[in-house]
Amino acid sequence: MVNEKNLTWVLRKRPVGDLQQGDLELVESALTQLEDGQVRAKTIYLSLDPTNRIWMSDVDAYLPPVGIGDAMRGGGLSVITESRFDGLEPGDIVNTGLAGWAIYNTLPGASLAKLPKLPGVPLTAFMGPLGATGMTAYFGLMDIAKPKAGETVVVSAAAGAVGSMVGQIAKIQGCRVVGIAGGADKCRWLTETAGFDAAIDYKNEDVGKALDKHCPNGIDINFENVGGKIMDEVIARLNDFSRMPLCGLISTYNATDPVPGPYNFSNLLMRRTLVKGFIVIDYFPRFPEGMQQMAQWFMEGKLKYETDIVDGFEKAPASLSRLFEGKNLGKLVVQVSPEPV
Amino acid sequence: MVNEKNLTWVLRKRPVGDLQQGDLELVESALTQLEDGQVRAKTIYLSLDPTNRIWMSDVDAYLPPVGIGDAMRGGGLSVITESRFDGLEPGDIVNTGLAGWAIYNTLPGASLAKLPKLPGVPLTAFMGPLGATGMTAYFGLMDIAKPKAGETVVVSAAAGAVGSMVGQIAKIQGCRVVGIAGGADKCRWLTETAGFDAAIDYKNEDVGKALDKHCPNGIDINFENVGGKIMDEVIARLNDFSRMPLCGLISTYNATDPVPGPYNFSNLLMRRTLVKGFIVIDYFPRFPEGMQQMAQWFMEGKLKYETDIVDGFEKAPASLSRLFEGKNLGKLVVQVSPEPV
Known part of the structure; x- marks a missing residue:
């Protein structure tokens, strides 16, 4: 596993107006050894959100901007592939919250929560109604x-x-x-x-x-x-x-x-x-309350949702524009790796 | 008293931009007999407020605009000169809330409240901190x-x-x-x-x-x-x-x-x-709570205020401009008649 390559979208330039080719660059790197408490999370779905664009600009927003040369910031669902953290083991699926636009993210296990077990609920629901x-x-x-x-x-x-x-x-x-x-x-x-x-x-x-x-x-x-x-x-x-x-x-x-x-x-x-x-x-501290209510409504069939899935990690930057052109119906995600069977 | 004349500022035209001479007209009229439940209130201080200007425009504001040909709307302090309402008698001082820009207003007594007795508190305070x-x-x-x-x-x-x-x-x-x-x-x-x-x-x-x-x-x-x-x-x-x-x-x-x-x-x-x-x-329903607290602070000497008094009812329209030119310090009022001794 350590010999496997990683791919990361790195911010090279702050976009002026619409995101342009060259603002982000796809960079290959080697995976490093995990330290104690860390896990390796392989991205299944990368979430594309309007706020990604905010993070690219050097404006006084609610989070610091992504640094030039840093991995683009994003959330998503990932599967644990390696773990040196007691609460998570390979095969577990987690919400990666604010990680990098990368195939693999190396993260503190304590920052991640396993998805709750909800029988019959598709994984994509955790990027939409339950995300x-x-x-x-x-x-x-x-x-x-x-x-x-x-x-x-x-x-x-x-x-x-x-x-x-x-x-x-x-x-x-x-x-x-x-x-x-x-x-x-x-x-x-x-x-x-x-x-x-x-x-x-x-x-x-x-x-x-x-x-x-x-x-x-x-x-x-x-x-x-x-x-x-x-x-x-x-x-x-x-x-x-x-x-x-x-x-x-x-x-x-x-x-x-x-x-x-x-x-x-x-x-x-x-x-x-x-x-x-x-x-x-x-509202992070109140997510359990929101999740419980939304999951109940979802399982009662009251929340319809669509997932607009783009296939291929290399398409992430170009696909982000779909949000600003109003092309997506429902939650826009990039499928980076297949759902575990 | 019925033979005394009244003067009223009547809205003749909706101002375009700044209020112009001729938008309001000073109209003389005779006082009419009171009906049961009515009082006659003689204006002591007419309150000039930025919102007066809003009421002159035909916009969707929080109150209907003053009609063309109607008395300009305003608040103030008045002294009762005649009463056919049981709770008020001549000499009582009332807050007239939303009355007309007039020397005398004929009003339902039930809509008026006597000023509370607060020893040593000048009348102008009821146009400012306690108004x-x-x-x-x-x-x-x-x-x-x-x-x-x-x-x-x-x-x-x-x-x-x-x-x-x-x-x-x-x-x-x-x-x-x-x-x-x-x-x-x-x-x-x-x-x-x-x-x-x-x-x-x-x-x-x-x-x-x-x-x-x-x-x-x-x-x-x-x-x-x-x-x-x-x-x-x-x-x-x-x-x-x-x-x-x-x-x-x-x-x-x-x-x-x-x-x-x-x-x-x-x-x-x-x-x-x-x-x-x-x-x-x-907040009308909560005025008693606000009055009680503000009166306490006022009597403790914690609320300084200024009253910018313009003398003469005929100057009301021209004086309103002082608010928009930033000329007033503190509460702008027109002294229409002397404070009762």
Whole structure:
């Protein structure tokens, strides 16, 4: 095993605007001996998330940027191949949280948790409803927005990994749910599979008019994933005492010029809106609570999900762009190695 | 008394940008007979507030706009001159809440509360620390921002009626308090009289650099009264888990073009900031709690205040501009009739 080669995507340059070829470089290295307490984790699924792009920029974000010359940071599911840590043994499957974009990661075993045994639950569910994106949706909606039955919830990037869960959890809470997504296929999936009350195709519809049509009683909750003009249209229709979990602003992550905030910012005052920025890592201590609830709903068949699987580790950087082009339906992952049988 | 004339400022045109002569007209009328349950209240102090300007515009604000041809809406302190309501008699002084810009208002007695008897407390205090602006400061800071000792609080329009109270309450809570105001006189008042730790003169200082200097540990609470570029500078320096009561955006109320929101809106996400719009009328049911606490602090000498008194009812519209030009120190009022002796 020690003679096996590793491959790692290393950050070479900070991208300006869209990620370009050459910003990341695929580097081969040898595996080293494990030290006491360490494990070797072979990536099965590498998670691609909008926040990856944030980490590449030298901005004051919620985590330090990835250093130039360092392995690109990412999460995923891995199988243990070697262990010098008592709690884990080869064959165990773990959530690697914040590791590197690498085939093999050498990690402190104490930082990893084995996936819970849930009979009949596919591994991909742990990248979606039962993974970080599911926890993001659960805590952002339930802890910040606190939906009440009968309220109207709008979610942007609705066919993405987070948005699709937000809408389905809101339906379980008895809300009217309107999703905003790009393209007829995604919108059909939202209403026909995920049970949304309505879906707005921002690429082919006037979002403002569609919101007027589908939110006749205004908007009580805006789960914000996107920012920009779509956010303006939603903010313009917020109800008094509305809530707006601020989860992502993907429309701005590739921007090279200063991005103006919402043009109707004053409506947040007039409507007495609560806006709350949050990052899912703030909720780590409460993950067991979220996992338990989401697993229950999942096993009851209430959470539909899609996994958009790209095959081949070498495609990771190019595939990240799919998120910013709105090409993915559901959770975007790279299959780096096969699921253990 | 019925033969006495009344004077009322009536809204004739919706102002475009700054309030212009002719937008309001002073109209003379006769007083009518009271009906059962009504009282006649003669205005002593008419309150001038930034929100007056909001009410003149046909925008979707927190109250309907004042109708064209209707009396301009405003609050103040009045003395009862006639009563057909059992709980009030001539000579009683009441807070008129939302009445008209008029010398006499005819009002349902049940909508009015007599000022509490607080020995040695001047009447003007009920327009400041113990009035609506004091309640705005108290609930915005204590209920939304929840200051903790040692935290850094920044307040804009700091020498205004709300801002000056926010800073002093925050000092009572053990916070470091930095005020932003326009002009050396106001800044001197903030540090020398009101006990602020520092004051930034936005008319003569680089606000960003001054914030860096006076907030070495970042900003935990931004009590926002102004909006625009000053807000951008503050948002750029917010700490993780910061709070931002959104009380006013006076820099935008006279705008004729769409106003971009904060250019660093994404920092509200990265810092996990809580932004909460609020309007003091939402706290009406809790006014007794706020009054009790503010009165206690006031009588302990912990709340300094200034009243900027304009003499003469006919000057009300022109005086409102003082708020938007940053000319007032403390609570701006028009003295309409003398305090009863």
